[in-house]
Structures are given as C-alpha cells and as structure tokens.
Amino acid sequence: MKTELVFAIPKGRILEEALPLLARAGIEPEPAFADESSRALQFATNVPGLSLIRVRAFDVATFVAHGAADLGIAGNDVLMEFAYSEIYAPVDLGIGHCRLSVAEPAEMAAGDDPRSWSHVRVATKYPNLTSQHFAARGVQAECVKLNGAMELAPRLGLTQRIVDLVSSGRTLKENGLVEVEKIADVTSRLIVNRAAFKTKAAAIAPWIERFREAAGAA
C-alpha cells in the first residue's frame, strides 16, 4: 500500500518562493493550490499519496511537530521560537531570506548603546526567542506579543523598541525606525516530523534528497 504523506506549506509570502522549489523537487499541486481565493485547505498533487496543506507560517511547525503533517516548510525564525524537539530540519532551502532584529526610533538610536541595556520592553511576534536572546547577554526582556504591524508600537507608545523581521528595511524606514541589533539570520527550511521520519523512512528520505538538490539548483 502507498504511504500517505501530508506536506504543510505556508501561505503568504513564502508560498510564491516555495512553488518553484516544489516543482524542481517534482511536486505539481492541483491548480487550486496556487489560487489564493480558493477556500480549500488540502490539495492533491501529481505524486500519488502526497497531499499539500496550506496553513499560516507559524502553524506549519505546529502541524509537523504533532505529526498531523509529515513534512513542511518553515522559517528558522518560527523553528527557534517554538523549539519543538519533534521537528527535524535537514535542508536549508535558501528562500525567505531576512533577519530578525531589534529596532527603535531613529532619534532614540542616535544616543543609544545596546551594550548598556539592563532591561528592555519590546513588541514582538517572537517572545521566546527575544527573551532567550536578551537573557543570554544578561538583559531582562519584557515582551508584548503582537501578531503583525509591530512597527506601530513605538509611535503609539506601546513599547519603545520592537523585535521583527527585516528584509529590504523599507518597513522600518517608512515608520521612522532603525535596526540596532541583529538577533538571527533567517531562511526557510524543509522540516520533518521525527517519528514519521522513522516510521515512513522509505517514503520520506527520498524527498529530503530531492529538496536538497532542488535548493542547490536554485
């Protein structure tokens, strides 16, 4: 009997970069998958037994960690935030390049030295990662959890600083903020549920190789 595999793909900005990679790995989803207006959530592919689910970036890790999906694509920002021991991340796919950084208003940064901080209050989607980063250098971090539009927090007095993803820097610039410290470089990874990797090894291992080759060919 054919092993059934479920592959979790993040909707939103990573989807666009993930589609060519899936194609290079030999996976062609049914047409509705790339149609953002489709309300379907699980999609067949040209590969018998392999279906795709389209979920939010943070939820990819949750589906894979719990074994509801066998494989997935997730940024290492999400992986570091959750630190699920059930997830194995064997391939850096080289997509979704950005960095996680601390930012603050430009006028504040002019006279600020991050090395002098003992306590910071930040708005972020990454409270665990942020607290760990600051704890490692002896700074106590008070995190206000937001799910988006972090850049608004300093202007409206919610927090003076933010921890968010930066790519071109345009979002920070347009909101009068500057980067003062980088926490991590970010790219998307192929992720695998560790238990599934053991019980479905014959079906999963070839996909790891195919994605390694597909990422290398980018």
Ligand SMILES: Nc1ncnc2c1ncn2[C@@H]1O[C@H](COP(=O)(O)OP(=O)(O)OP(=O)(O)O)[C@@H](O)[C@H]1O
């Ligand atoms: N500006 C960016 N440039 C490159 N990669 C990014 C950028 N912003 C986010 N990413 C990557 O894409 C992933 C998803 O981004 P984000 O959390 O902003 O979700 P989204 O695509 O806006 O969708 P949603 O918030 O609706 O789940 C992040 O976890 C990160 O790995």
Ligand SMILES: O=P(O)(O)OC[C@H]1O[C@H](OP(=O)(O)OP(=O)(O)O)[C@H](O)[C@@H]1O
């Ligand atoms: O440096 P830039 O190139 O401007 O990119 C950075 C922005 O990209 C991400 O947001 P996204 O566009 O995914 O929207 P979100 O607020 O839904 O997370 C991130 O949260 C920043 O806001």
